[in-house]
Amino acid sequence: MSAIAANPTPRPLDHLAECGADDDPALILRAGTLSYKDLSRAVGQMAAWLRAQVNKTNEGAAGTGARVVSWAAKGQLTSLLPLAAARAGLVHVPINPLLKRAQVAHILGDSDAALLIGNQGRLSSLEQGDIPESCHVIEEDSVLEDAALFGDALPPSAANPDDLAAILYTSGSTGAPKGVMLSHANLWLGAVSVAHYLGLENDDVVLAVLPFSFDYGQNQLLSAWRAGACAVPLDYLFPRDVIKACIRHGITTLAALPPLWVQLIEQNWPEEATQSIRRITNSGGALNAEMVEALRSTFPKSRLFSMYGLTEAFRSTYLDPALVQSRPTSIGKAVPFAEILIIRDDGTLAAADEEGELVHCGPLVAQGYWRDAARSAERFRPAPEQSRYGGMAVWSGDRAKRSADGLLYFIGRRDAMIKSSGNRISPQEVEDAALATGLVAEAVALGVADERLGQAVHLVVRAHGDAGEAERDLPAILARHLPNFMQPQKIHWKETMPINPNGKVDRAGLAKELQEDAP
Template identity: 50%
Template structure:
């Protein structure tokens, strides 16, 4: 299998492949429509051209993504929540030859740098086109540009090959145990590698992907019950909200597999998930857009190691190294380095940033080649399990000591006072940094009650240099376009001097 559209050949022709509200397609119907749309796209874009897709998560978006592959072009999925200037940047940066979107979205672009195809006007003609041939190249050819959310600086496109995506789908389907009778709820953006993975993993197994653009977390619960969902993946902010809701007995009983990525899940949320879904397998994962997915914790260890991100997934080699590239000892912090066939080609037209993150594998690597040096600090224990410590660029240096925001946040979660929390370092002439927490209160607590409980816990459990100098309470913490906590946005908004903050 060479191209990602050929995943559609893995399902039985009459088996359900895709559900979008009241519309559905089986594998045979989907393959035929993808071939026709690819034929239509070939009249507007040449092989190797970048084709941007700025559509809500729905049947058309999925068909277009796979049709771009069949046509030999490069897909550029654009997060539907992005707006004019961000989309303009992605179109210009990718050198898109074509944009497929809706009329209303097109109107928000001041001067699109490429021709447009509008669903309202052009979709029927695309689907009525003679089918494209099946000879477009795949393998190590570029399949997609996945743009990061742009929380720090302008979004950058990660160059993902067909092989990256196919190996990733196989790897994830293997360790999740995805089967043809699974129904996978896709709640994350298709422009996000974790979101796109829900679809490719389902298709690899011949399972059914159910698309959901949710407005409220309760919509997810209702969709799980309505569609008989067996697999559900989410990022930490959504899981925090989902465990606080009432779930129908049937929906709980039907879920077989849960997974988390896009940030470490707070231990109290892990415990809550295990209590709410005692019969489901919970996978705590770690991933990088630059290498798709890196680690997963075996579900049978979720209760005993709820703070771990596990071990390397199939087809990945994960090393923990010192600054000189040598392997760390057990218990010694080091940088996580990902080697193997999931490593992408780097950043689109950005050799400088590519050279910083993509470097030759450490000498101890079995697989060699180019590796992703994540910039993330982890610790490996004697059993080979990894624990996430933090990112170097987020480390707080206070009173001469380096402190991981993750460690502070975990202490805050243990207090039971917060639903969500982010620890920030704020510049201070005397201490270097002071610690500020931005948090939302736990259910049933007012900000005043939560602050009293949190401070008492931190005073008991945290070293003096880890005590927060100030706490800012929000009803809910903001999230990025991919649904993850918007740490960069919070730093920008709340990294002013401590003196100006409200003190407890």
Template identity: 45%
Template sequence: MNTLIHDSIFEAARRTPDAAALAYGARRCSYADLAGLVASVALLLREQGLAPGTRVAVYMEKRIENVAAMFGAAAAGCVFVPVNPLLKPEQVAYILADCNVRLLATTADRLASLAPALAACPDLETVLLAEADAQGAPGTALRTLAWNAVTACAAGAFDPTAARRIDADMAAILYTSGSTGAPKGVVLSHRNLVAGAASVASYLDLRASDRILSVLPLSFDYGLSQLTTAFLRGASVVLMNYLFPKDIVAMVASERITVLAAVPPLWNALARLEWPAGCSLRFITNSGGAMPPVTVEALRGRLPSTQIFLMYGLTEAFRSTYLPPSELERRPGSMGKAIPNAEVLVVRPDGSLCDDDEPGELVHRGALVAMGYWNDPERTAQRFRPAPGREAGLPLPELAVWSGDTVRRDSEGYLYFIGRSDEMIKVSGYRISPTEIESVVQATGLVLEAAAFGVDDGQLGQAIALVAQVPDPDAFDPAALLAECRRRLPAYMVPAPDLVKLQGDGLPRNPNGKIDRKLLRQTLYTEAQATP
């Protein structure tokens, strides 16, 4: 029985050692090869004196070393922290410092760009580079190991019981934007990850014969899930760092891909492309936002033999609902029912359950509920609260995730998304804090004050609008501000050029003294309607 997240790799290697586990470019890695790499990474980390529970960050593009580092850290009893490769050095340094990372696995070029920011990471001691003979970055006093230090470790010497861990222990921390600006680390246990993989593999009917194309970041719970579900069933994953949507179509054909997961903006683009006749895709999945009905219909037309699974999830509970392909026509706009081994409730503000078709907050309970936010009891207490409707005789409360999302349930139990109660912006599947953007914009020194908010966008889900107060709007060059944003922020967090508005007076406030983003959004919409 697999109880720890890395167990599935070793079990697949025992069962089908020669089966394909990973592909990256021309490189191929069997389950026996992958198990050996994971064991060698675990041995190396133990040799470095990393105690169980120590955080190990992985900051690199998708490649075989990335996967080996994450699962090797878990096998060593450590906690892996996948970092989005799109993040800028200051953002990466914040994550490393926030969860006290001791060892960072990265590449030589990324280390060189990170070096100036690593002074803010006092707990970081060691860097493991993905290249065989790479050297350390000048100007850092960190111990630097090349990948040949991993391959030098004899995998056969690995003892999985040396670091005694159970399924309730931490396995990973995934960072996602927080409503107050600073990213928050969602702590996941081995039980969370294993239960999530089992649930998803079950309702998708994932098979050992499946070939999964990994196009989503592995720092994204949806992207990480493709690895955990594949390894559970002994399926194969093709790692891809794509440039254009057409590259994905070509890769599906050349690698005979049967499973593809993406977020709505990417599906919008893929739905406009020509797909080869007799496409190998058995099913596709969507999460990270609602897929527009027109995109669903376009994909059904282009991929007539491919099943479409629409899903809803949040990092704090990984996945909550799915809509079976058979219900697409009958229930347009539905986010489906609860996934196996989870209960999804619709709750009033007083904690009582809503009636049919009555809007309420989505509350998720079950084995997938995360352990909370790293080192943040206040925000943890806001989002992780006792599950409603529990028996009064139970002295210890069961914690559930209160999502902040408003939904309704119809008479047959199918859920429909209504809206969010917070101010988070969702672009291309990424949840983005407006205050995180605002703090970066104001740090440029070019503006006096700034407010960011999301506006509906047919391709991205939402686009980022920015209203900034500047001393002289007529003399200010918005291109200079956007250039600074591109230098300091990943592309998905940069405001849309046509949605940047400059003004000389202060920004409006609500009664609590906070920036009134709702009013700014309404003003922007009104002005857009009045513009010929």
């Protein structure tokens, strides 16, 4: 790939459909392969169809900026929607397929959705009042056919790159999911950045196994298309499905989170499955030295990219594959278009090997939280005076340090977020679900270090009323109302909760107790 410009001009997101040669493959699906010419036409047709649906909902109004929510299976529809919505002047809001009714209802209401596309099973789980009155609901089965027959396709857009293109909902440390606002420029430059430092070429075949509701998952599509390469969406049931897909499609690029890597390296990988893989990438949690060695052994011909990031600032850092074995605990250096500063509590720049807050500056920084000025002001603040970019920066709350050789090392999170299987989990969401059952009087959700998950969710509760009934019924009720990745791995019952000197539940003491008791 040619050298990247220091400050390339961002373009409207939908122009990614125009980056490959007409006859080159862009998307491999169960039903067949879309070339770049097919991709551009399909994006244009779906954009025209989306605009028409939103106009109906808005009684003939233009509907520019209206939110289109997708809660659908991974495939052609969900692959096209990010670009089609952008081409139509709409804002795409993808929902994690693992979420359940309460979280989805919050997202629909908070985003003031104009259109919801989903499969019948998911849609039937919603109850009266969950869907805004002005939101039009369409089952996904008919969308592709209706869009293909709709008529004239919309041409590539002339959108302002600073316009809002997507809202990605992510759990916060206090309460319900919050929507991160991403512009065309954020997503375009993110695709350019990743395509460049991974060295993607137009003959690459990227296996997209991560959910498109994650920025890491969606970028697998966007960066592949920026390079004129091909993406293969895959919803897998078992690790063996990933291996079979690598063989079937000659996969060159494979990305995963640590829990999936643990499962994959336990499998028997035949040479025909690994021989075409040029690079493997990891984010969503750190790899330990043992996993690094196992991955290098399983994929001996591949370069291993270890990465760190957060939705509010897309991707922050990556570690040069040449340093993975000698510096396995480092998160590397800033990706293209990112500036990473380590700032002391007094606002000055930290010295080498001195701990501080990781602050992300530059054009990859998101536009804030959707309709949440208070939380935006907490996380999105003016960049430190040492920044070469200036403007707004993401003050991550994460603690890190930079060594004398310029490599960054992650130390820990300041807030109480739980990071399990690559998912950011709000403790309050888990606690609220437990309290809503009426079976417990107090609840504290904590993350406990776990080799496979990164952190496992543990729930500490005090029963309300009959303790026996509560212990019997609470797990089943939580299983119905929380996504699988939020389910407590263990529930601890206490007669009284420990209190700290400030009169609050002693979360730090509980966390220490659980960690000491962990196997």
